[in-house]
Amino acid sequence: MRLLLIEDERELAAALSVALSKHGIVTDHTMHLADAFELTRQNAYDAILLDRRLPDGEGLTFIPKLRRAGIDTPIIVLTARNEPLERVEGLDFGADDYLGKPFLVEELMARVRAVLRRPPNLAEPDIVAGRMMIDPLHLNVTVDSTPLDLPRRELLVLVALAKRKDKTVLRSTLEAAVYNYEEEIQSNALDAHISRLRKRLLDANAGVAVHNIRGVGYLLKEE
């Protein structure tokens, strides 16, 4: 792990470097914001430790600058200015955490570890088919990134088909996707939905077609 320490008190910086090294952490140190920016461009740091009071300005201003440059490295602000409202200020500048001096190295380490833990995405991936993009979780359909407004039943049919693009979907599966077991249908309602869906996909120039597999079910294919 590699950290960047931006801190103007030499002794503190030295002590921190030693302490962190015992945790297997490599620390780059600078006293100036200008240098710091250059360093972040040349190295991929796991986190940045930032003092507020620095010879060439308020440390917080460094954060937006970094973010604007597209660098998302977590930042922990270390400072003697530890009043609640100052902490609010620091966090709202974009800092990931804020730690008042003096502090235990143990606590700093814990906060670094906490900052590095990342929440992963558990989103269901979008489905691409023809010009369409389908978000099955939010029932969202776009054609060439303009939203497509579909009635609920047609939408459910489409999503069920899209989830198994290029593969046949049994008629019974489609019925299950659109109707719950309480709603029994005594007619060709499903066929009607397919028909209307086809028309809408055609009008929207969606780049896909719904094929019928006689006696089995349906299938969504790019055309």
Add this chain to the structure above:
Amino acid sequence: MRLLLIEDERELAAALSVALSKHGIVTDHTMHLADAFELTRQNAYDAILLDRRLPDGEGLTFIPKLRRAGIDTPIIVLTARNEPLERVEGLDFGADDYLGKPFLVEELMARVRAVLRRPPNLAEPDIVAGRMMIDPLHLNVTVDSTPLDLPRRELLVLVALAKRKDKTVLRSTLEAAVYNYEEEIQSNALDAHISRLRKRLLDANAGVAVHNIRGVGYLLKEE
């Protein structure tokens, strides 16, 4: 934004809920870890506020349990046990942040925002839609850079829609964005908010329109 508050002091919990609601945050509250686990399975919270001392055990033990279940929601520990070593312990249990009681609601808000900014959420950028600019973290809305003053519930609806501009937002998602599970609505309250929001957007000449998708939800589009 939706939080889960796990806290056994009724008064504190109630006060917090009220305070947070003024920041546009919907809060679900429970006093028991067992309930909390169930709630996290049923709802997608943006963050969890966790007390350490709870009737059915040490709150920290909840964190690994949650992580093992694959739930990575950021957790902020709220506690009177605020010695440095206790903070280390909390963070190493997997908490994302640790805040000693008593605290300012302002600081809690700032820490929540900071936690939500962490990768891969990155900084939640301002949303531009029509003439509007929306800061989803601070719930600021401007039209042509003059601030737009909206009632709380309408504001929450708007932000929820704006976060998914040009994409459908499920009705249930909107309800979750505006109400917590204790506030049951037995009428078309949400529809009423939409209607009033539309009127306000029109009056303000915001350059956006709220479309309905029958049986599914709503969608915010530039016009």
Add this chain to the structure above:
DNA sequence: AGCTCCGCAATGCTGCTGCAACCTTGGCAG
């Protein structure tokens, strides 16, 4: 007290949806 916000409910309206009637297509047997 005056104000806004908000939930509720009554009203009117839109267009989805199931149905059924009718048309088209594909498979198969003679």
Add this chain to the structure above:
DNA sequence: CTGCCAAGGTTGCAGCAGCATTGCGGAGCT
């Protein structure tokens, strides 16, 4: 090749679920 039938396709229609709008009164805030 032709005729037949079943499966699927299309479309008008009526009913109604879902949505939009608005006034009212209570609650909360200044």
